[in-house]
Amino acid sequence: MNSQAMLNQAVASLKGVGGQTVIRLEKLHIRRIRDLIFHLPIRYEDRTRIQPIHALSADTTALVCARVTSCSISNRGRRMLLCQISDDTGYLSLRFFHFSAAQHNHLSTGTLISCFGEVKTGYSGYEMIHPEYKIIRDINDCVTSDTLSAIYPLTEGLRQANIRKAVQQALALYNTHPDALPDLLPQQLLQHYHYPSLQDALNSLHAPQPGMSVAILLNTPNPALKRLAFEEFIAHQLSQLHHKATEKHWQAPLLTCSSQQTEQFLSNLSFSLTQAQQKVIADIKSDCASNSPMLRLIQGDVGSGKTVVSAYAALLALSSHYQVAIMAPTELLAEQHLRNFSLWFQKFNTNIAYLTGQLKGKKREQTLQNIASGNAGIIIGTHALFQDAVNFARLGLIIIDEQHRFGVNQRLALRDKGQQKQTKPHQLIMTATPIPRTLAMLNYADLDISIIDELPPGRIPVITRAMPSDRRPEIIAKISDWVKQGRQAYWVCTLIEESEVLQCEAAENTANLLTQMLANVRIGLVHGRMKASEKERIMQAFKQHELDLLVATTVIEVGVDVPNAGLMIIENPERLGLSQLHQLRGRVGRGTDDSFCLLMYQPPLSNTSRERLNILRETSDGFIIAEKDLELRGPGEMMGTRQTGQIHFKIADLERDAALLEQVPAAVRIIQKTCPENIQPLIERWLGTSTQYAEV
Numbered sequence: 001m002n003s004q005a006m007l008n009q010a011v012a013s014l015k016g017v018g019g020q021t022v023i024r025l026e027k028l029h030i031r032r033i034r035d036l037i038f039h040l041p042i043r044y045e046d047r048t049r050i051q052p053i054h055a056l057s058a059d060t061t062a063l064v065c066a067r068v069t070s071c072s073i074s075n076r077g078r079r080m081l082l083c084q085i086s087d088d089t090g091y092l093s094l095r096f097f098h099f100s101a102a103q104h105n106h107l108s109t110g111t112l113i114s115c116f117g118e119v120k121t122g123y124s125g126y127e128m129i130h131p132e133y134k135i136i137r138d139i140n141d142c143v144t145s146d147t148l149s150a151i152y153p154l155t156e157g158l159r160q161a162n163i164r165k166a167v168q169q170a171l172a173l174y175n176t177h178p179d180a181l182p183d184l185l186p187q188q189l190l191q192h193y194h195y196p197s198l199q200d201a202l203n204s205l206h207a208p209q210p211g212m213s214v215a216i217l218l219n220t221p222n223p224a225l226k227r228l229a230f231e232e233f234i235a236h237q238l239s240q241l242h243h244k245a246t247e248k249h250w251q252a253p254l255l256t257c258s259s260q261q262t263e264q265f266l267s268n269l270s271f272s273l274t275q276a277q278q279k280v281i282a283d284i285k286s287d288c289a290s291n292s293p294m295l296r297l298i299q300g301d302v303g304s305g306k307t308v309v310s311a312y313a314a315l316l317a318l319s320s321h322y323q324v325a326i327m328a329p330t331e332l333l334a335e336q337h338l339r340n341f342s343l344w345f346q347k348f349n350t351n352i353a354y355l356t357g358q359l360k361g362k363k364r365e366q367t368l369q370n371i372a373s374g375n376a377g378i379i380i381g382t383h384a385l386f387q388d389a390v391n392f393a394r395l396g397l398i399i400i401d402e403q404h405r406f407g408v409n410q411r412l413a414l415r416d417k418g419q420q421k422q423t424k425p426h427q428l429i430m431t432a433t434p435i436p437r438t439l440a441m442l443n444y445a446d447l448d449i450s451i452i453d454e455l456p457p458g459r460i461p462v463i464t465r466a467m468p469s470d471r472r473p474e475i476i477a478k479i480s481d482w483v484k485q486g487r488q489a490y491w492v493c494t495l496i497e498e499s500e501v502l503q504c505e506a507a508e509n510t511a512n513l514l515t516q517m518l519a520n521v522r523i524g525l526v527h528g529r530m531k532a533s534e535k536e537r538i539m540q541a542f543k544q545h546e547l548d549l550l551v552a553t554t555v556i557e558v559g560v561d562v563p564n565a566g567l568m569i570i571e572n573p574e575r576l577g578l579s580q581l582h583q584l585r586g587r588v589g590r591g592t593d594d595s596f597c598l599l600m601y602q603p604p605l606s607n608t609s610r611e612r613l614n615i616l617r618e619t620s621d622g623f624i625i626a627e628k629d630l631e632l633r634g635p636g637e638m639m640g641t642r643q644t645g646q647i648h649f650k651i652a653d654l655e656r657d658a659a660l661l662e663q664v665p666a667a668v669r670i671i672q673k674t675c676p677e678n679i680q681p682l683i684e685r686w687l688g689t690s691t692q693y694a695e696v
Contacts, residue, residue, distance in 0.1 A: 007173065073104065085113065238683055301432070301453075326380045356381055562587075572602055
């Protein structure tokens with residue numbers, strides 16, 4: 001058996017790994033011996049030395065050798081066994097909530113013990129709760145380890161001892177046959193960044209030498225950890241670039257339109273396109289005139305006019321007798337697109353279908369038939385677009401709005417509906433969330449990126465002010481004056497709890513309170529748990545100025561365009577990220593008059609929250625705000641680690657390893673130039689079979 005095949009064996013081939021352990025390891029995505037080698041510890045315990053009690057510090061683990069000075073059962077409050085031990089440098093308390101009479105007898109005064117546990121601050125100094133302990137005859141019997149003890153991520157039913165034994169066997173095999181996991185990074189990269197070899201890095205993380213700092217081991221100052229995170233980042237970007245190249249082998253329909261059709265479309269708009277919009281349209285025209293599938297991301301700040309650019313792309317498809325699918329994450333946003341596209345294409349002979357989960361019965365059947373027959377040229381909808389029952393006649397273009405809100409599988413499912421033999425539809429992806437350059441490099445290396453960096457003329461910057469919540473009566477009075485001037489306003493309710501129910505309750509309570517205090521103001525309420533038809537009715541009433549004030553949850557973050565609404569109050573803005581606050585603020589300032597955004601915060605503010613609100617007051621540039629958001633919150637929180645569309649890493653951590661992202665593009669170019677044969681092995685090492693996800 002060759003070396004690589006040896007590490008590719010199933011974990012069941014290891015000693016002591018039986019059927020139940022195999023099932024439990026599978027839950028941790030550990031199937032082969034090599035998977036164990038990349039299953040790194042989440043923390044370490046230092047059993048390499050005996051620590052004197054006076055040198056202990058809180059929230060660390062320690063091995064102590066000391067004599068019992070007292071031991072008694074306490075019945076005050078919760079029953080417990082309470083012992084005090086001393087090593088002549090100090091005293092330490094031991095608490096046991098689960099204990100036996102024999103245990104009480106063994107821990108008698110004068111007994112010498114070694115004990116290991118986490119040090120906590122107790123009522124009378126430091127203490128350990130339920131430490132591991134052993135009765136010994138003299139201090140020489142206190143057994144220490146040669147290395148720090150690795151603590152691995154577990155799953156239910158899997159014991160630390162079992163996985164540690166399996167990892168040690170895997171490492172022993174690897175160290176006997178190091179060529180089984182060859183070093184795939186060029187020597188010039190390792191030398192330039194002073195990184196260890198792969199073998200040295202893995203060994204030092206699984207079995208660190210005595211004296212190594214636990215804090216350094218788990219953070220990026222540790223060259224071994226940096227080296228592995230760096231390699232994983234490189235593998236992800238190589239995978240995306242590989243799929244970008246693979247896409248060129250597919251065919252895509254040629255989408256063009258005549259100058260007459262372009263003029264007809266532009267003349268139907270009530271505004272002129274900005275230079276930035278025209279430049280992005282030129283990118284799209286060039287992509288769609290090629291027989292390779294377009295895969296382009298449009299970044300544009302709130303109100304920059306991304307939707308009309310996507311509508312021009314739709315014109316290219318319709319003029320070439322292909323269908324266009326436009327997928328939005330919420331019904332509110334889908335409804336907004338339906339209104340806009342219906343207006344812009346009213347002079348064109350095309351049917352627009354609208355499909356959401358709310359559409360039922362005969363209407364749904366008729367809509368599905370129109371899509372399947374090709375009678376519908378533009379199909380706008382939500383997640384319902386990729387359901388099994390939906391079949392397209394000639395899908396040539398997919399437009400995905402706010403793409404990060406969709407899971408990878410969902411985007412693949414829609415793309416696959418337009419795939420025929422060697423042909424794929426073009427894809428245009430839009431986001432109103434400006435993405436910092438470092439994150440764009442990692443998450444969107446497979447996309448061509450266009451940026452609309454210019455707002456339409458006449459847009460007046462929104463005046464943003466932060467006010468403490470004790471000025472609420474003053475703010476409510478401002479709403480009354482505002483409405484008397486014939487203007488409209490939003491009141492946005494936020495809650496820190498991840499609970500839509502609680503958010504909706506807060507919005508309902510706020511709407512009731514404001515109704516009592518503003519007798520002459522017509523107030524509407526919109527939240528995520530309302531039926532789509534009811535939300536649409538309220539939104540239409542607000543748009544047609546049948547309502548003066550709209551109380552809402554953050555459901556209005558996207559998809560609402562009411563130029564007469566020039567005042568927004570955001571409650572508890574300190575609970576939201578900068579980018580989300582900027583998105584919400586973008587709902588006002590769409591008219592020609594002054595607009596205001598009042599950030600009604602709950603004092604006292606933390607330093608970070610104060611800085612966040614100050615940034616929002618000082619700038620309206622979404623790209624500057626995104627960069628500041630990245631600095632304040634870190635990449636993991638900003639990208640939303642719960643979002644299913646985001647990349648998941650085995651070892652790299654966006655929060656901890658963000659500084660490494662700047663180094664990745666140059667490293668990728670070196671690998672492509674000096675050792676292209678390592679590209680596929682790198683991708684397989686870190687991504688396995690999940691690489692298809694880079695296609696969307």
